[in-house]
Structures are given as C-alpha cells and as structure tokens.
Amino acid sequence: MPLTFTLDPAVTPDLRDGLLDLWTDVSNAGGAVGFVPPVERETVRPELLKHFTAMAEGWTRLLVGHDEQGRVAATAFLTFNTYRLMAHWLWLYTVMVHPRHQGKGYGRDLLAAAADAARGIEGIGAVRLTCRGGLGLERFYASCGYKEVGRIPGAIRVAPGDDRDDVIMLLPLD
Template identity: 40%
Template structure:
C-alpha cells in the first residue's frame, strides 16, 4: 500500500452516506462477522437482513458532535470502517467510545486498520474535542495486542462476560487511549 492508494473519509451526517456506501458497509460487516471477526454480531453466520438495520442505526445517528463514521477505501473499494460516539452528558462529554472497527479479511495486514485508528485519533482530538477514547474488545482473538501496539491500555476486564457458545466464554477487555 502507498499513501496514494488509501482514501480515508469521515461522515458526520446521514445524508452524506450514499446508497452505494451503505451497501458496502453492510457487505463488509457480513464478511467480517462471517470470518469470525468481533464486530458486533456474536453468532455468525449473518446476512444482509441482520447487518443492514445495524448500519442504518449507525448512519441515522451521525452528527458532528456525537457520532462519526470513518471509512477506508482503496481504488473505490471499502476496505475498512469504524464508528466513534460520544455522550454529551456533562460528566462524560470529554471522552468517546469506539465501535465496530473492522477491515475486510482479505485486506488485513496491509496497514488499513492502523491508518483508520491513526486518523480516528486526530479526528477525536482535533475535531470532536475529546480527551480520551474507550472501547470494549472481545478476548481471545488478539484484539488487545492490536490496540496495545497503537497506544491503547487495558484498564479492566469482565471475566467470562461474553458467551459465544456453551463452552466458549470470553472476557470483555476494557481499553483506554489517553491522552489523545
């Protein structure tokens, strides 16, 4: 990948998301989930009927101060995306929460996830005025190592909080990126 190949774009309002982008988001989410990715649907396989309403909720909630969508494309193909949200309640308005970080499985290992996370950090700090970011990650799939390489710190765990199957309980790992 060269810097010229990757296009990072953010969306801050529902009308900015075209039908083509919406469909690409749905397809990516199905692909990521069905390959075992921990991106919001715990029980694969899923199909477009399940992913589309979830994408629509994210797109419908986009607003400059409270919810942004960040996408990564290469030559017009969506290769990854994420959503960052903040609550405007005074006590917690200084931090945001990262949701649904995903890159297409066939495109992993090329730096797209790192590029998304780097751009997110700038947007959260410089445009949204956030001081820290939080996320919850599924244990047992190496996510804490990925985020750790990017400066995130594990701040806690909920042991066996996620039950993926009768004998497959996973920790939910709570992570923090601060300062931005």
C-alpha cells in the same frame, strides 16, 4: 497502496451497501464485530441503521476507508457520550478492516485516522473501545497505543459454553 479515509461521508446507497458488505464479510471471517458467523446482510442491516440513526442525531460520526478501487475497506464509528461528566472522551465502535486487506497495516492506519479525527473534536481527550477477549485483539490495540483499563470476565457469550472477556481499552490523546 494506502486507504483513503473520509470522516462524515455522505450516506449514499453505495456507501450503505459497502458498509453492509464489509460488516457481513468481517463477521463471516470471524471478526469480533457483534455477530457470530454465519451472518447475512439482512441480519447486519438493523445494526447499521442504528449507527445511521445515531449519526443523524449527532451522536456518532463515521470514519470510512476506501481502497484503490473505491470500495469500502475499513470503518469505525466515533460515538460521543450522552453522560455530560464523560463528554471529554468518546467511544470507538465497529472497528473493521475487510479480510482481503488484513495484514497490510490498514488496521493501524484506521486507528491512527480515528485518533486524528478525535483530536480534531474540541474537548475530546481520549478514545475508549472494548474488544472481545480470546482473539489477541487487546495486543493489537496495545501496539497502537491503547492501554487495557478494565476487563469483565465472561461478559460476551459467543456460544453456549464459550464466554469471552469484554476488554476495555483507552487511548489518551494528549
């Protein structure tokens, strides 16, 4: 059964807790979303609060996917550029699908919903994201229409002696 996506949902305690659980579970399953396992909800909370602050300031929009039980199952944050000469594209951050739902095509659905949301924003012509090299993520994003446009070797330090590339991907919306 497909996920139900909502752009800019009301931030309720249930949504907050669902996002915390999602981010923690994805991180602990090895997802490349800013943490290295093991991670606890209280470690994730300050990062989520940063996203909420950006939402309140109008710089970020939240796209959330709920499963058939109404649980938060996927998310992405669409963030506008603060530099006016780059205002024609936005960033996609913290792209996550819960591990219990991986392999069902929900990642593709999430990226399609994010692209549709971006197309609905006046003046936006592209979506840009970065991903951690060494996990095959760039192949997944490429299969969803993103093109690798840059790579910074060794920019992400996962652990001492384990540096990964920061891969820059772009999806033109034309």
